[in-house]
Amino acid sequence: MNIVEIIDKKRRGLTHTEEEIRALTRMMASGEARDYQIAAWLMAVCIRGLDTDETAWLTRAFVESGRQLDFSGLDGVVVDKHSTGGVGDKTTLALVPLLAAAGEAGHARIRVAKLSGRGLGFTGGTIDKLEAIPGFRTALSNERFAEQLARVGMALSSQTDDLAPADAAMYALRDVTATVESIPLVAASVVSKKIAAGADVIVLDIKHGAGAFMKTPEDARALAETCREVGRRLGRNVSTVISAMSQPLGCAIGHSLEVLETVRLLEGRGPADLETLCLTLGAVALIDAEHRMGLATEEARAMNRLRACLQNGMALAKFREWIIAQDGDPAFLEDPSRLPQARRIITLPAPRDGYVSELDALSVAKAAKLAGAGRLVKNAPIRLGVGVLLRKKIGDPVRAGESLAELHLDDPADTPDEAGALASLAAAFSFSADPVTPPPLLDEVVRASALA
């Protein structure tokens, strides 16, 4: 079957065979299928869809298109966590040491192996945030990554180009042909990268809301279900946690600010929503990992073990160990001024008495970006000290003139758009005269081990 016949089949809404999916990715890699043919197929997929079989075959083809990391020589279970991305989301920074600590405290030998991308959206990604820590090395060689995983049980590195290159090539086309929004294509992209990176247990944090990649709870659930099923067919445990991005996660948005909030969380003093999400994701990973080792861990016990690690200093100790392992200077743990800091702080006062009824995540992210915390164009530098610190969140009572949030800024000459940042931050808040119940954070938690 040639490429035109394959495209035609999907145009007519028919279902591909495994051989067709393999032929398509093979022809894409060899250049036999041209970009415009892949683009036509992608649009047909966006509109007609792929069923679970087709999605699993595509995922496998992506995995096999490049290098596959193999940590089977290590004892224990390799865990990876991935988020579809959210404003103020620093869960990866906290979960890496928290899970490593909980693994040591429990029965399982958990290895947290995390490959991350740079931020392309409103604020930086995990890699950018870690670069706020002086000396922290975010690009590890394969050998060093594996050695560190064996020695301290956790490693994080920027993603290299040789994992699932077919997915990367397809993604580059999707980005410029309005074919990004497709649940099966997103699922194949996410799951293939995690499998190629050697994970046994994969926990996906899928967010929905106006500012999230998935706009509706229904789409988020459909993506979660597809990812779990694709993982199952490829012999991996994929669990999913769906949460609402109705407001930013935690209170800090910006690189240094988010690292410091992570420290507070690891000391057991983090914001409630961030802690809830970290404990939920952590418990899912812990139970799935121990299940893979033949252990049945109750949810309450998993939660307690994680909470204990926050209270007894083990999580923070593991964070220090991680920083040192990747050449970072841990002195900021005692002296926060060792991180890049903003030159000026502007306080946004409440315009009236009442209750915060809405706190739009996209507007807050835009404020941080205009302050210099995000990239306006690809590969642009990021100002690591600037950002937003929220003092009030949805449901909080406020008095007129009281601080709603702080805008952390560098010198005016180094600030892309100070007035725009302030306006966007102010526009993020809505108020009500009556008390407001904060929206629920967690929507759905499905553990792969519970389905097995």
Added chain:
Amino acid sequence: MNIVEIIDKKRRGLTHTEEEIRALTRMMASGEARDYQIAAWLMAVCIRGLDTDETAWLTRAFVESGRQLDFSGLDGVVVDKHSTGGVGDKTTLALVPLLAAAGEAGHARIRVAKLSGRGLGFTGGTIDKLEAIPGFRTALSNERFAEQLARVGMALSSQTDDLAPADAAMYALRDVTATVESIPLVAASVVSKKIAAGADVIVLDIKHGAGAFMKTPEDARALAETCREVGRRLGRNVSTVISAMSQPLGCAIGHSLEVLETVRLLEGRGPADLETLCLTLGAVALIDAEHRMGLATEEARAMNRLRACLQNGMALAKFREWIIAQDGDPAFLEDPSRLPQARRIITLPAPRDGYVSELDALSVAKAAKLAGAGRLVKNAPIRLGVGVLLRKKIGDPVRAGESLAELHLDDPADTPDEAGALASLAAAFSFSADPVTPPPLLDEVVRASALA
């Protein structure tokens, strides 16, 4: 609005504005929109569709993308006829002189201006067929085309690249991205070329059936309606004749064979189905053209005038005039052996007594192609003397051993696949013991002037 936003809009099934359609074709011409982006948009259009407004805007953008012929300096009305293509279809060869003759015999000064493509399908196109006539020049300069149109009232030339180049560019992409099958895209392509070629009155012969471009009568009617409406919005009379391609048109398939059948038709001795279609298309063109000159011509009178031209030799005289005008040698009109001829004729005998119940056009076309009458690859040479001559058509009674058809072949070494050709020809025929009523040829005739 950038190209990604335009693609995204169609992906979501929304309707474009005129400005978006113009921006799209402009960006395509400038190279700002890349092939893969146009391909994604084409696939979205194939699945989501274009409404009549969008199709008319696209048609206009195609027309304006290149040169537009202008015959407004000539008196009379410029007529063009286009067919979506059928097996054994030589109506253009007959209609050019027939209409020119009927125009001279009537009140209207009719100019038949025809630009044709080469055949890409099973058998050659009109240009290929005319090249069977010794010396016939199929590529005319613009000046010569206009001069001939003024002097003898008819001219036919191979299509040049400078008419509707945006359509040509888009068609090249459609061909390799499985996006050919789209009624609005086909309509915009057909109508834009005719308008750019300077036609006032356009008659479209749209066929349906297994071997035709439109598979069902419904699709054929939808295409006809779209073409008429697009023509109306762009100030042209577009009429449509829908016919069924349930069997080949006439009895001759192959270049010399079709030219000779055309001669018989112009002498009033042509096969009934071919004559019916030619008179129907001719009457529509005649009435529309005279309507454009303010005359109301009754259908019966138009038909009579056309029939008279076949009977009194005027049509044949006009054919001779046309051949001479384009440097051809008309001697074959008296001596058919002056045309390229096959070296061998193989007769296919009827396997049984009965009635011909089916005569599959695609199988007949395949037989002619395997005999050497069609191109196996683009730009390949065509054997002008070979082909198929049908002796029986649907409904005809046959006796076992009687000739069903003749396969006209060159030497074995020059025949691509003789056994395959014979097998395909034999497979085209089905038989019934009971009498069979021939299927109706004409499905729907809609005259633009009757709608005005």
